[in-house]
Amino acid sequence: MSVGIVQERVAAAIAEALEIVKKQGLLTSEMFPSPVVEFPKREEWGDLSSNVAMSLAKKEGKSPRVVAELIAEQMRAACPFFEHIDIAPPGFLNFTLRRDCWDTVLTEVETQGACYGNSSIGHGRRVLLEFVSANPTGPLHMGHGRGAALGEALARLLRAAGYAVEREYYINDAGRQMKLLAASVYARYAALEGQTIAFPEDGYHGAYIQELAQGIQEQMGSNLLSLSPEEATARCGELAYEKLLAAIKQDLADFGITFETWYSEASLFTTGKIHDALNDLEKRDLVFKADGATWFRSTTFKDEKDRVVCKQDGDYTYLASDIAYHYDKLTRGFDWLINIWGADHHGYVPRMQGAVEAFGYPKDRLQVVLVQMVSLLRGGQKVEMSKRSGEFVTLQEVADEVGADAAKFFFLMRRSDTHLEFDLELAKKQSSENPVYYVQYAHARLASLLRIAEERGLTVPVVSDVDLSLLAAPEEFRLIKHLSSFPGLIESCAQALEPHRISFYLQELAGLLHAFYYKHRVLPPKEGEVQADAVEPGPDGEAVEAPREVVSPSVTQSRLALLQQVKTVLHNGLTLLGVSAPEKM
RNA sequence: GCGCCCGUAGCUCAGUCGGAUAGAGCAUCGGCCUUCUAAGCCGAGGGUCGCAGGUUCGAUUCCUGCCGGGCGCGCCA
Numbered sequence: 001m002s003v004g005i006v007q008e009r010v011a012a013a014i015a016e017a018l019e020i021v022k023k024q025g026l027l028t029s030e031m032f033p034s035p036v037v038e039f040p041k042r043e044e045w046g047d048l049s050s051n052v053a054m055s056l057a058k059k060e061g062k063s064p065r066v067v068a069e070l071i072a073e074q075m076r077a078a079c080p081f082f083e084h085i086d087i088a089p090p091g092f093l094n095f096t097l098r099r100d101c102w103d104t105v106l107t108e109v110e111t112q113g114a115c116y117g118n119s120s121i122g123h124g125r126r127v128l129l130e131f132v133s134a135n136p137t138g139p140l141h142m143g144h145g146r147g148a149a150l151g152e153a154l155a156r157l158l159r160a161a162g163y164a165v166e167r168e169y170y171i172n173d174a175g176r177q178m179k180l181l182a183a184s185v186y187a188r189y190a191a192l193e194g195q196t197i198a199f200p201e202d203g204y205h206g207a208y209i210q211e212l213a214q215g216i217q218e219q220m221g222s223n224l225l226s227l228s229p230e231e232a233t234a235r236c237g238e239l240a241y242e243k244l245l246a247a248i249k250q251d252l253a254d255f256g257i258t259f260e261t262w263y264s265e266a267s268l269f270t271t272g273k274i275h276d277a278l279n280d281l282e283k284r285d286l287v288f289k290a291d292g293a294t295w296f297r298s299t300t301f302k303d304e305k306d307r308v309v310c311k312q313d314g315d316y317t318y319l320a321s322d323i324a325y326h327y328d329k330l331t332r333g334f335d336w337l338i339n340i341w342g343a344d345h346h347g348y349v350p351r352m353q354g355a356v357e358a359f360g361y362p363k364d365r366l367q368v369v370l371v372q373m374v375s376l377l378r379g380g381q382k383v384e385m386s387k388r389s390g391e392f393v394t395l396q397e398v399a400d401e402v403g404a405d406a407a408k409f410f411f412l413m414r415r416s417d418t419h420l421e422f423d424l425e426l427a428k429k430q431s432s433e434n435p436v437y438y439v440q441y442a443h444a445r446l447a448s449l450l451r452i453a454e455e456r457g458l459t460v461p462v463v464s465d466v467d468l469s470l471l472a473a474p475e476e477f478r479l480i481k482h483l484s485s486f487p488g489l490i491e492s493c494a495q496a497l498e499p500h501r502i503s504f505y506l507q508e509l510a511g512l513l514h515a516f517y518y519k520h521r522v523l524p525p526k527e528g529e530v531q532a533d534a535v536e537p538g539p540d541g542e543a544v545e546a547p548r549e550v551v552s553p554s555v556t557q558s559r560l561a562l563l564q565q566v567k568t569v570l571h572n573g574l575t576l577l578g579v580s581a582p583e584k585m
Numbered sequence: 586g587c588g589c590c591c592g593u594a595g596c597u598c599a600g601u602c603g604g605a606u607a608g609a610g611c612a613u614c615g616g617c618c619u620u621c622u623a624a625g626c627c628g629a630g631g632g633u634c635g636c637a638g639g640u641u642c643g644a645u646u647c648c649u650g651c652c653g654g655g656c657g658c659g660c661c662a
Contacts, residue, residue, distance in 0.1 A: 033602090041605065051604060057642080064642075090642065092605065135662075177662060202661095293660055304588075304658075311660040318662050346589055347657040372590080373655080413610095414598065417590060419655070421597070434624095435610065441624050449621050492601055504599060507609075518617090518626040525620075585624070 004484040005108055007037045009081075010048050010095055017074040018052075026070050029059050039481065043474075046086060046094035047102075047481065053091040064091025102477070103468040105484040109565040110463045117486045117572055121494070122163030128329050129155050131340035132252070133170040136245045137181040138206055140252070142374040142422060145395040147340050148257045149411040150371060152578045153499035154338070160576060161494035163336075167259045170325060173241060174266040175318060180204065181244075182237025186229075188213035189236055193222050197229075212240045251396050255404050256578055268324045274316055277324035278309060286358050296323065301354030301363070323355045326366065330359055336367070338497070343370040343417065369497050371416045377423035398424065402434075405579045409436035412577050413503045435507055436579060439570065442510035444585040445517060446567040451583075453523060453560055460560045470558040475516035479562065482509050483569050490576070499577060506573045513566055521551050522559045 014035040021027045033055060040049040053068035060067055068091040076085055083096040109116045131151030134144050155165045172178075184203035188210050190196070203209075216224070216239050224232040252258070268274050278294075281287045286297045287309065294310035296319065309320040329337050337356075341348070349370075353363040376393050399407050401424060413435065414420055450460055471480070486505070493501050551559075571581040 036602070038601095041607095045605075049605090054604070054642085055602090088605070090604085172662070175662065291660080295660095308660045313660080315660085317660065321662095342656095343590070344656055345662095349589090370590080418598080419591075423597095437624050438610090441622080445622055445625085452621055488601095496601070498601090500599085501601090504609080511609090514625055515627090517621080518623095521621070523621050585622075 004486070004488050005104055006097070006101060006484050007048060007488065009101070010050075010097070011035045011037045013075055013079045014050060014052055014071065014093075017071050017078065020078070021070050021074050027056070027060055027067070029056065032056070039485070040092075040094060045088060045092070046096040048095045048097070050093045050095070051091070053087075053093060057091060065089065067091060068093050099469065099472075099477075102480050102484065103463075105480050106463045106468065106562060106565050109483055109568055110561075113568060114572060114575075116568060117490045117576075118160045118162070119487060119491055120162035121491055122158060122161045124162060124164050125335040126333060127158055127163045127165045127336045127338060128168055128332070128334040129158070129165055129338045129340075130168045130170055130329075132257075133172070134248065135172045135177050136241055136248060137177050137204060138208060138244065140248055140395040142376055142393060142395060142398060143342060143371070145255065145398065145407060146374050146411045146416070146420065147342070147371050148252060148255060148395075149408040149578065150369070150416050150499065151340050152257045152408075153412055153502070153576060154340075154369070154497060156576045156578065157490065157494045157499055157502075160490050163494075166261065166334075168261045168263055169259045171245065171262055171264050171266075173245075173264055174269060174321065178237060178241065181240055182233045184209050185212050185216065185240045186224075186233040186236040189216050189224065189232075192217050193225055195225070212243060215243065216240070251394070255395060255399055256408070263325070265321050265325070268321055268328070269316075273328055274320055274324040277327040278320065280327065281323070281358055284358060296351075296355070296358075298351045298354040298358075301350070301357045303351045303354050307351055319351065322352060326352060326355055327359055330356065330361055330365070335365075337365060339366065339368045340416075341368050341370055343372045346370055367497070369416060372419045374411075374420045374422055377421060393424070398422075405440070406434050406436045409439075409503060409577060409579050410434065412499050415498065415500055435503070437585075438514075439503075439506045439510045439574065440580070440582055441585055442513045443567060443570045443574065443581045444583060446513070446563050446570070447583040449522060450560070450564065450567065453556075456523065458523070458556065458560065460564050461557045463561050463565070466558045466561045467554055468558060468561075470555050471562055473516075473520060475512065475519055476559075476562060478512050479509075479516060479566055482512055483565060486569055486573070502573055502576055506570065506577075509566070509570060509573070513563075513570075520559070521549055522556060522563065524551050524553065524556055 011034065014037070015032065018027065018032045018035075022029070022032075033052070035050050035052040037048050037050050040046060053071060054064040056067050057064040065087060068087045072085045072087055072093060075082065081098050081101050083098050085096070086094040088094055112118070129151060131154075132140070132144055132148050134140055140148075151167065155167050158165045180200055180203055183200040184205075187197045187199045187203065192213055213236075216236060219239070220235075224235055227235065249262075278287060281296065286300060288295055288297060288306075292312040293308045295306045296309045298307050299305060307319055308317055309323065310316050326337065339352075346368075349368045352368070353366055356366045357363040395407075402410075410422065411420070453460065471477070482505075489501060489505050493499055574581040
């Protein structure tokens with residue numbers, strides 16, 4: 001697996017050395033694992049290190065140190081690009097490369113630009129990514145926001161990794177929840193018209209139901225009262241559904257989330273797909289009738305028990321819709337189905353994978369990413385959220401308060417399967433301390449610097465035109481090394497379906513940039529500007545004055561070239577998360 | 586009761602396949618703006634990686650048991 005152009009080169013050199021040592025009869029393994037090359041924890045241990053000798057030692061019956069010696073000796077002889085190769089106990093290979101080996105990283109970023117970090121490991125395989133899929137029975141809340149941010153980031157990540165991704169929203173516009181919505185709205189509407197109708201027991205109580213009823217009253221007047229209660233309820237349901245779905249689409253658009261397809265559950269009924277899917281299962285002898293109901297024999301696929309697909313009263317269950325829906329996804333020719341679900345649905349995963357298997361596909365054709373709950377805190381107090389009680393904070397409200405960028409970044413800072421606490425008061429009060437600003441600020445700082453350079457007639461040079469050996473400061477070298485690991489990061493995040501690591505990478509990169517920025521100057525002083533001495537902390541932490549670094553024209557050129565590449569990677573990373581990279585802040 | 590997830594610094598959390606002295610942000614404390622954006626930088630303190638075993642050269646990471654927290658076990662969705 002590639003983790004960047006330099007690491008790849010070292011890994012290849014190790015692999016080559018292993019084969020040569022084997023030919024010399026000093027190693028005996030049939031096959032060697034592809035060597036793992038990573039950044040050592042401490043800079044003194046070199047630029048890159050590998051534990052390959054340790055992992056081979058046992059099989060070879062030699063001590064890790066001896067294996068490391070064999071590899072190192074061969075590599076020293078064969079590879080011109082190492083400054084030196086050290087061995088550290090118990091058998092680490094620590095590589096220090098010639099400084100100019102790293103310069104290819106900058107060229108790479110420059111030539112690939114917005115595509116730097118992309119790869120083709122997906123081989124164009126078609127992925128259906130289904131997410132949010134909230135019932136259109138109310139506005140989206142925080143939990144949906146987390147799923148939305150995750151889905152969008154995953155779509156972008158997988159595309160960057162070479163997959164052909166389609167984003168889809170499954171609209172649960174059939175079944176009991178829709179009936180409850182209709183009845184709730186009708187009851188409110190009737191009340192506005194002076195009639196009292198029993199409010200459904202499990203109905204929706206949110207204030208938005210009242211607003212929907214008012215909207216319908218304004219639109220229809222008292223016309224609905226002339227219909228039968230059943231017809232009026234149905235009409236209320238349709239109108240409410242249209243408005244709520246439109247609101248959901250708007251909320252998502254405002255949050256920067258789009259979908260290629262909106263798939264209606266109700267369409268599964270009208271097109272006969274439920275029937276088709278169940279027929280298919282029947283042919284495979286995977287459905288049976290018992291107790292007046294129809295069952296899917298999901299225990300065949302390691303589910304705890306068989307599940308009802310058609311109830312005694314003849315209605316299909318939600319599972320039946322879902323089976324048909326996934327049947328349809330599979331027949332649409334996708335190579336990989338990814339669903340993002342709330343973690344409270346985890347018990348549902350085995351039976352859906354069972355359904356996939358039932359249709360003759362490997363069960364991992366469907367992968368479910370679970371998203372844990374978001375607890376909303378307001379001033380340290382937990383806000384209980386439930387659509388039924390109407391007690392919840394909407395995604396829209398949160399995005400208005402803290403901004404869509406900050407909200408998305410916040411959602412993507414943690415692994416999706418851990419519980420997330422989001423304190424609104426804190427997010428509002430300390431929004432400037434939100435890590436998203438730290439990263440965005442790094443980008444804006446660079447944009448500003450490059451802008452000023454242009455204003456002073458200093459065009460950003462092409463990497464090949466500058467003397468990269470001038471980038472000798474540790475802060476500069478760290479930036480270059482960090483840029484080199486971006487492609488590998490994207491690959492591993494895409495494979496693990498874990499975009500949160502991108503946000504950590506960006507925070508590190510921003511940190512390196514800010515450290516560089518404080519310590520070094522890029523542009524020459526303006527004419528007549530008196531350069532004060534720099535202030536640096538001395539050994540005891542007290543400030544000491546140090547002479548200000550002199551920036552020659554060629555150093556300026558080299559640094560501009562470097563920073564342009566840093567800016568590109570910050571931009572690419574933020575874009576993957578669906579967060580904007582501002583030119584000014 | 587059974588199943589899934591989580592348990593790492595005061596708080597919120599990172600920590601690919603087992604690797605070297607376990608990291609970051611916030612909070613606390615001490616410094617740094619006449620300069621290209623201080624929404625920034627530098628430094629200090631802070632840890633039994635829930636507990637106990639096991640596997641091995643080596644375990645926060647893998648296995649088993651236990652404790653604590655969350656969720657799920659409908660002819661609801």
